[in-house]
Amino acid sequence: MEERIGQALREARKARGISLRALAADTGISASLLSQVENGKSQPSVSTLYALVSRLGISLDELLGLDVRETPAAEPASGGAGSTGVSRPGFTLQRAADNPVLNMDSGVRWERLASFDDGLVEALLVTYPPGASSSAEGSLMRHGGFEFACLTEGSLTLTLEFDRYELGAGDSFCFEATRPHLYVNHGSETARGLWYIIGPNTAEDTRERLSGLLSQIAAGKAPSPLDAGDVIRRLSGKGLRSGG
The missing domain is CATH 1.10.260.40 (lambda repressor-like DNA-binding domains)
Known part of the structure; x- marks a missing residue:
């Protein structure tokens, strides 16, 4: 990779x-x-x-360069742990052995988890060995969107602008990724957690879309019924489904 x-x-x-x-x-x-x-x-x-x-x-x-793998319709969706993954409209099953892996220069390991191909959410299993950092240069970085994460084991130090937070197993957090940030594992044990990167729109872009959608709802211009799926599709630029 x-x-x-x-x-x-x-x-x-x-x-x-x-x-x-x-x-x-x-x-x-x-x-x-x-x-x-x-x-x-x-x-x-x-x-x-x-x-x-x-x-x-x-x-x-x-x-x-990942391709969506189509699974034959005859394959049962509830196959055992040894069966292949499933990719069908509205459902994706990705086996652990098939996770695309990125090993970063800074020592961090990314495993890309099952996600839809709409570009709205990137799901990652992230591993920080002792001494690893999200920036090999030790500098704070930023990017578009939001970061949601839960540390499942080990400990990490999160520097977010001028503040520093010590994170332990079970701690969860989220922030606008446009804010300068840095992760470092100062501990002697491996740190691992689940990350969800909401984007690629910036926080400001997402707020503007949400504000516009709420205005449409208030004015009675949004199709009905409107559910969470409709909201996500609208925020990701996919449009709303037809009302029933």
């Missing part, structure tokens, strides 16, 4: 007509580091990768 990251980033950058120096400046990293990443000579840190993905407007699936 790791070897195609640089190539995919370079292709996405060129497709959008963005120069290497401009992308580096927009994401707060050096042009030399970005060049090394694109040429496969260096792996980006967690924060650097998300800053690049957010700026280029691509999903992890696009970055990794």
